[in-house]
Amino acid sequence: MADTELAAQPLLPTQREDEDGSDAFSEFESESESEQGGEDEVDRPPVAKKVDLADHRKAISAIDLDPSGARLISGSYDYSIKLWDFAGMDTAFRPFRSFEPFGEYQIKDLAYSATGDRFVAASGASFPLLFDRDGQELQRFAKGDMYIRDPRQTSGHTMALTRLGWHPTDRATFYTASNDGTVRLWDVENKRKQKQVWVIRPKTRAARVSVDAALMAPDGRTLVVATNDGCLSIWPTRGNPNKPQHCIDGAHAVGSEVTALVRSIDGHTLASRATDDTVKLWDLRNFRNPLATRTGLPVRYGETGLAFSPADRYIVTGVAPAPKDGGAGSLVFLDKATLETRHTVDLAGTANGPVALLWHSRLNQIACGTSQGTIHVYYDESASIRGAKLGAARIAKPQFTSVSYANPTIITPHALPLFRDQETQNKRRPGEKARKQAEKHKIPERPIHGHGHGGRMGLTETQHIMKNIVKNTTFDEDPREALLKYAKEAEENPYWIAPAYQQNQPKPVFSEDTDEPEAKRSKRA
Template sequence: MADSTVPPKTTSTSDTDSDQDSSESTNSEFPITQSAQLRQHTKTVSCLALDPAGARLVSGSYDYTLNLWDFAGMDSTLRPFRTVEPFGEYQIRDVQFSPSGDRFLVASGACIPKLFDRDGDTLAEYAKGDMYLRDLRRTAGHTMALTQVGWHPTNKTRFYTASLDGTVRFWDTERTNKHQQIILVRPKGRPARNPVHAALYTSDASSFVCATGDGSLSVWSTKGNPSRPLSCVDEAHITGSEVTSLALSIDQHTLASRATDDTVKLWDLRQFKKPLAVRSGLALHHPETQVIFSPNDRYIVTGTGTNQEQQEGGRLVFLNKDTLEEVDHYQEESKASVVSILWHSRINQIVYGCGGTGTIRALYDPSTSVRGIKLAMDKQPKKRDAFVGELKPTIVNPHSLPMFRAHPPDKRKSGRGTDRVPERPVSGHGHGGRIGSNEVQRIMKTLMKEPAPAEDPREALLKYAQEAEENPYWITPAYTSGSVKKATSEHPSARKKPRRD
């Protein structure tokens, strides 16, 4: 298998792998003869979504980001046109395009679903539930992390969300404050909650399939708020195992389930009691590992984890729909697991995301595949003008030129004289040895004068004592007239009285 001429780069770039060895696949129904790598994520690619036309791809990852790829606008460097971080530091769990392709839903480790347009701008954010209410039917939204999100098959304004809080809630895109309908999956036994790991609509939207944490599969009616399922298979998978994905065939009768017990099982919804076929030995390491049906409804496709004993990467496995026997497989070149999978019928291309490395691989057949990633593979990046690329911009500070200086520079003085801008007052707590102040303090300081320094009253009077003795003005002249007897300095009470014997 030979790689294309684009060399591997950092995680912000992409490279391509082409000219796959056709001997790896003997079945021409599988478009896996050539491949291209999209390297933008840094961690596990947990979910992928293609619009109905197959022109735009959205990828979500454990690195908290969504990448939007436009095949018609990309060149052979395979870079996304936009990267967003919609939920902060929450892993992206699921993403689904609407049937019309004009918007998409995103579910993450947070309990709030969000709606985006096809360019990655947020359109709506839906309500969060009250985690302190025991009755989950009375909360406006989910109280724990979301696991899956999906659209109504016929109504473009309705969608559903599944969560670890044990509920499936049905929403209207225009009503963000509360869900419209709820399915509460009650646990069997002591656990307080029965988390819903996977869910999907049937094609006519008359029923809903849920996979829960106790290993059971159940079918619910979508009319009203049902309290019990229509049918249920207890321990469909090993108790404690997590059902990572559900898929429904085109005939709407065959259900495929993938779980962490390393199995893929087939079920008939008309006789929902025991599996039609079981395929074991399909190891996985990520709870988002998917299972899908091929566009011709003849095969089932799923991914496997890495084989640490043989030091091999995961595989993309093609199974017969009726017997679950392996028909073909694609070996991942890197030592990474195959997690999220898409097979778009319109462009006949397979896209899957890898675990750990953050790589997205697009598989196609030059003879049967159309558009999609092939548009970008044939488009060379624009060449930059050599002169413009080598031209280094020069930044000139006007005050550094002599003609802009008010006075000739003086080496003994620092600054630029009259051109020096005064320091701005420091706001807040202050820094760099300067005390901060607010606007009111600065205004009052300019309006009010500085108070005189404080002086001792006794000292203030004593400095006039000598002058008062030499030049008496008020008290001494008053006694010279003879009409007033001068008072002695001795207090009357202190005079000695004659002693009586």
């Protein structure tokens, strides 16, 4: 099929407001529906209602749902991973666990295993981590040696990870892609070294290429790899790992980043999304030219997602408006065959557009992470099951909390104008009295949060209060005087050193007083 470049023509759904305040889309109006006599209810995009999971502080870069759809995990630019349990949530929609396993590294990708009992995480660090269902760390895999030139001779990645995924047939194996130009296969029981390595060689004179995305076939025999030099290649998982089976140069613009690779239910259709503002459709049986190309879909994040609908009719992706155009980001539903726009859902308040994205086939719900740190979960009352519907049906219990002020104004009593007037009358004071008076005017130091700076250690609120209540007087005492006050007691009641040398310790002989005149000392001698 020839390439077709289509201008974006969004068809906005009619939006209304329900009695409970939730957004609802009463109907989708498009020419294709009128010709076909309306959509099937099961295949309609489930965007009638939505719930917001708002707990991250920055853009959502990775989300995933377990196979049953009971739990959701999310990773963000704020370095944190949060775990959400739909069965235990109410309308407050709060995660049951939040942690930062990689320190100050952005979360790149998250993936549940086929059984949902564990998940693996990738970040800007060069090693993946394996967690159980509740977020407890199980394995920390090895890092490679950056000083070894041959990537096959290292025991792990040497640069930041970009993508990961589980092996479709082996439940104890997963793969990771990295900026070091390699894709590595790992065994969950062996944290010291990977099982297999694919080294992607650059087509240009560059020293290495970055692997932006990787996707393994459902049978586990091939691996599709996308690199930042614009190439798409298919690599065998068995046989010679040094040469790809197929390679397409210029699949996307050179220097652009492939943000997502997804495979349809039929198994031979591949969709790719890149930062060159395009979505392309490929047939893996005839991997030469794209089946269809859609341009004019701007994106601002390298983790922007792409997903097929459960009925294999739509492809959904996020679109961010150009900075000069302004406006809000949107979810765009494309026809799988032609990549024409069928539906568009605007996301108010998301100028940078949606980022992470998935469409769960069992729940028939769409989870979309935005650049503002909020996860929108879209569902339909009739076409979706469980998931976000469980929490939306439970009313949050009122919580009684005390009122406190984040940044109160601190005024020391002696800094008031009343005391300042008294100071002007007595400008000359003794030194000790002036020092104590100055301490009364000093504003207490605020606690430092984090690692500390300026020679001060970071303290919690409790540590800071106790530090001011319990005064440390060791710095106000002369160390020589502190030792001499025990000299008499040590001489009268020796306990440690003197008893050990009572039998053979010689009598101490001290030097004479040097202040005595020389003539008097010689006469006495």
